[in-house]
Amino acid sequence: xxxxxxxxxxxxxxxxxxxxxxxxxxxxxxxxxxxxxxxxxxxxxxxxxxxxxxxxxxxxxxxxxxxxxxxxxxxxxxxxxxxxxxxxxxxxxxxxxxxxxxxxxxxxxxxxxxxxxxxxxxxxxxxxxxxxxxxxxxxxxxxxxxxxxxxxxxxxxxxxxxxxxxxxxxxxxxxxxxxxxxxxxxxxxxxxxxxxxxxxxxxxxxxxxxxxxxxxxxxxxxxxxxxxxxxxxxxxxxxxxxxxxxxxxxxxxxxxxxxxxxxxxxxxxxxxxxxxxxxxxxxxxxxxxxxxxxxxxxxxxxxxxxxxxxxxxxxxxxxxxxxxxxxxxxxxxxxxxxxxxxxxxxxxxxxxxxxxxxxxxxxxxxxxxxxxxxxxxxxxxxxxxxxxxxxxxxxxxxxxxxxxxxxxxxxxxxxxxxxxxxxxxxxxxxxxxxxxxxxxxxxxxxxxxxxxxxxxxxxxxxxxxxxxxxxxxxxxxxxxxxxxxxxxxx
Amino acid sequence: xxxxxxxxxxxxxxxxxxxxxxxxxxxxxxxxxxxxxxxxxxxxxxxxxxxxxxxxxxxxxxxxxxxxxxxxxxxxxxxxxxxxxxxxxxxxxxxxxxxxxxxxxxxxxxxxxxxxxxxxxxxxxxxxxxxxxxxxxxxxxxxxxxxxxxxxxxxxxxxxxxxxxxxxxxxxxxxxxxxxxxxxxxxxxxxxxxxxxxxxxxxxxxxxxxxxxxxxxxxxxxxxxxxxxxxxxxxxxxxxxxxxxxxxxxxxxxxxx
Numbered sequence: 188x189x190x191x192x193x194x195x196x197x198x199x200x201x202x203x204x205x206x207x208x209x210x211x212x213x214x215x216x217x218x219x220x221x222x223x224x225x226x227x228x229x230x231x232x233x234x235x236x237x238x239x240x241x242x243x244x245x246x247x248x249x250x251x252x253x254x255x256x257x258x259x260x261x262x263x264x265x266x267x268x269x270x271x272x273x274x275x276x277x278x279x280x281x282x283x284x285x286x287x288x289x290x291x292x293x294x295x296x297x298x299x300x301x302x303x304x305x306x307x308x309x310x311x312x313x314x315x316x317x318x319x320x321x322x323x324x325x326x327x328x329x330x331x332x333x334x335x336x337x338x339x340x341x342x343x344x345x346x347x348x349x350x351x352x353x354x355x356x357x358x359x360x361x362x363x364x365x366x367x368x369x370x371x372x373x374x375x376x377x378x379x380x381x382x383x384x385x386x387x388x389x390x391x392x393x394x395x396x397x398x399x400x401x402x403x404x405x406x407x408x409x410x411x412x413x414x415x416x417x418x419x420x421x422x423x424x425x426x427x428x429x430x431x432x433x434x435x436x437x438x439x440x441x442x443x444x445x446x447x448x449x450x451x452x453x454x455x456x457x458x459x460x461x462x463x464x465x466x467x468x469x470x471x472x473x474x475x476x477x478x479x480x481x482x483x484x485x486x487x488x489x490x491x492x493x494x495x496x497x498x499x500x501x502x503x504x505x506x507x508x509x510x511x512x513x514x515x516x517x518x519x520x521x522x523x524x525x526x527x528x529x530x531x532x533x534x535x536x537x538x539x540x541x542x543x544x545x546x547x548x549x550x551x552x553x554x555x556x557x558x559x560x561x562x563x564x565x566x567x568x569x570x571x572x573x574x575x576x577x578x579x580x581x582x583x584x585x586x587x588x589x590x591x592x593x594x595x596x597x598x599x600x601x602x603x604x605x606x607x608x609x610x611x612x613x614x615x616x617x618x619x620x621x622x623x624x625x626x627x628x629x630x631x632x633x634x635x636x637x638x639x640x641x642x643x644x645x646x647x648x649x650x651x652x653x654x655x656x657x658x659x660x661x662x663x664x665x666x667x668x669x670x671x672x673x674x675x676x677x
Numbered sequence: 678x679x680x681x682x683x684x685x686x687x688x689x690x691x692x693x694x695x696x697x698x699x700x701x702x703x704x705x706x707x708x709x710x711x712x713x714x715x716x717x718x719x720x721x722x723x724x725x726x727x728x729x730x731x732x733x734x735x736x737x738x739x740x741x742x743x744x745x746x747x748x749x750x751x752x753x754x755x756x757x758x759x760x761x762x763x764x765x766x767x768x769x770x771x772x773x774x775x776x777x778x779x780x781x782x783x784x785x786x787x788x789x790x791x792x793x794x795x796x797x798x799x800x801x802x803x804x805x806x807x808x809x810x811x812x813x814x815x816x817x818x819x820x821x822x823x824x825x826x827x828x829x830x831x832x833x834x835x836x837x838x839x840x841x842x843x844x845x846x847x848x849x850x851x852x853x854x855x856x857x858x859x860x861x862x863x864x865x866x867x868x869x870x871x872x873x874x875x876x877x878x879x880x881x882x883x884x885x886x887x888x889x890x891x892x893x894x895x896x897x898x899x900x901x902x903x904x905x906x907x908x909x910x911x912x913x914x915x916x917x918x919x920x921x922x923x924x925x926x927x928x929x930x931x932x933x934x
Binding site: 551567568570579588602603651657677 | 760761765768769782784790792794796797799800806807810811812813820830882883884886
């Protein structure tokens with residue numbers, strides 16, 4: 188077993204803000220023995236704010252400091268969404284609340300080209316999502332967690348990669364006892380220090396039985412699981428059948444374009460979930476929540492199931508570009524209610540492989556339709572299909588582009604049909620449109636449709652207009668026998 | 678890019694012709710030959726036909742003969758100027774080309790057509806309806822057409838109406854070149870007065886008493902403007918009796934011939 192631990196030290200801050208790169212000093216407080224600072228961003232740290240500081244003192248140090256109460260619920264949600272995202276790397280993911288995830292990656296190492304490459308991909312992905320993360324790879328889950336918590340970060344290239352038990356023992360050995368996470372109180376630590384036990388290796392050297400009596404059986408069990416001497420089964424994270432994500436914005440956003448960045452984070456999370464399930468989505472439901480709790484909903488659609496975040500982001504950019512925000516946005520929500528598994532043989536699954544082949548001899552590229560629809564609206568981009576009916580207005584229908592219909596091609600029909608027949612004046616017994624219309628020799632009678640109550644009885648003529656345009660007109664054989672313009676030959 | 682430069686080179690080729698008597702060549706007998714000797718890079722208008730990419734057959738033999746591409750320019754803006762774009766005149770002129778282009782796995786995009794394109798007539802003209810996309814774009818018409826052209830996913834884009842600035846037309850022309858597809862723009866004939874970057878501009882009218890088009894070449898890059906053609910649409914329904922006798926479903930062959 189190979190465990191990759193993802194430790195998210197700044198999670199309490201990150202679920203509230205756009206990220207640690209924010210310029211305004213921001214801190215999260217908890218109410219434990221008075222209200223204290225739990226985490227702060229670099230801008231606040233520059234002013235001297237530190238975790239553990241009282242709120243009053245923090246405010247005194249940094250005048251512009253924004254202190255927000257901790258949101259454990261939001262942290263848990265974010266952790267679960269990250270778990271769903273990391274399914275793109277391995278099917279076996281376990282939550283390690285409050286701020287860590289465990290990925291069992293033994294089966295994924297070869298696929299991703301070795302531990303360094305895998306860790307690089309995970310680290311980059313997390314940074315892309317806006318999370319600060321520390322990673323560690325170890326043979327036991329607790330070992331990975333402990334090492335990840337120690338402060339190595341993949342950015343500095345110092346991610347610990349521990350291949351086996353003995354290496355784990357030596358990697359842990361040098362750690363101070365206080366940082367191990369054994370849950371030792373201050374008094375107990377002092378007692379151990381007086382005995383000369385400062386580091387983990389000092390503890391491990393002692394006989395287990397004596398240790399059990401001194402520290403209690405639970406802590407020794409924990410140590411044994413840490414070292415892999417006893418099994419440490421973990422519950423696997425089961426992804427929800429649907430995706431629901433939301434991001435609370437640190438401030439109100441008034442420009443629709445500025446929403447792209449937070450929305451991208453949701454799309455990346457969704458992509459991980461979809462990739463892990465070898466699935467795609469055809470419809471994304473967005474909701475922009477305003478300060479007064481009103482909402483602006485909109486949807487993005489794709490003709491075929493898609494997972495690639497860049498594709499969705501492109502569609503989103505078009506959509507946001509024509510969105511007029513009526514009020515500033517406080518929160519963005521994304522819901523995907525239908526997930527379709529991808530056809531693994533189709534080129535869309537790996538769009539970077541053979542992109543040229545994707546279009547050859549097949550249906551045209553649906554991505555163009557998606558892009559047009561994102562801006563124009565789904566109902567404004569349509570195809571045409573035939574229907575087998577003699578009534579001209581019922582001989583065709585709008586359809587999904589690419590869809591086929593069954594009907595009769597007619598060379599004797601005009602290329603244009605008016606949405607509804609336009610009544611023509613009649614002067615001296617002849618139809619009139621800016622002048623008298625010349626009727627052709629031929630007359631075609633269409634008298635049909637008695638069965639569905641939409642009966643038509645008409646005599647059609649090809650007429651020539653005053654400027655030479657050829658028109659398709661008919662005389663209604665029912666009622667007042669009026670003349671109508673129905674089509675143009677173009 | 679060579680296509681873009683050709684009109685200027687045409688002028689350059691004509692001006693020295695008038696001055697030539699004052700510049701006798703060292704070896705050649707005629708002034709033109711002497712010029713060609715002295716300036717081997719000098720470009721002659723007649724040669725252009727061979728350097729242009731092969732066009733998309735228009736379905737009208739007389740028009741194919743007239744156009745330097747031997748058909749519609751395969752990638753570029755084509756302006757079809759009509760008295761009233763709202764009458765939809767000219768779709769029949771493009772129809773055979775649409776039928777040919779429908780064989781590729783690319784869309785045929787119609788942006789803001791003036792009326793409902795009538796599926797039975799299009800199908801009879803040989804258009805593959807499954808390739809057809811009709812977009813209602815309004816103010817975003819230029820954007821939609823550009824998207825379609827630039828994506829390379831369209832075999833042709835047709836647009837109607839709208840006001841077009843020179844910059845918008847240039848973008849459209851560039852998008853058409855990029856995506857390798859013709860863009861047919863149906864415009865009001867009043868626009869003929871204004872210059873355009875389109876390599877081909879045709880003025881369209883009707884033929885009296887017959888189904889077809891009177892076509893005037895307003896501009897063609899690498900060819901001469903001014904030609905007037907009367908193109909009859911074979912088998913179009915003014916002679917309805919003959920249309921009836923044709924087998925339904927495959928009349929395209931007679932149209933595009």
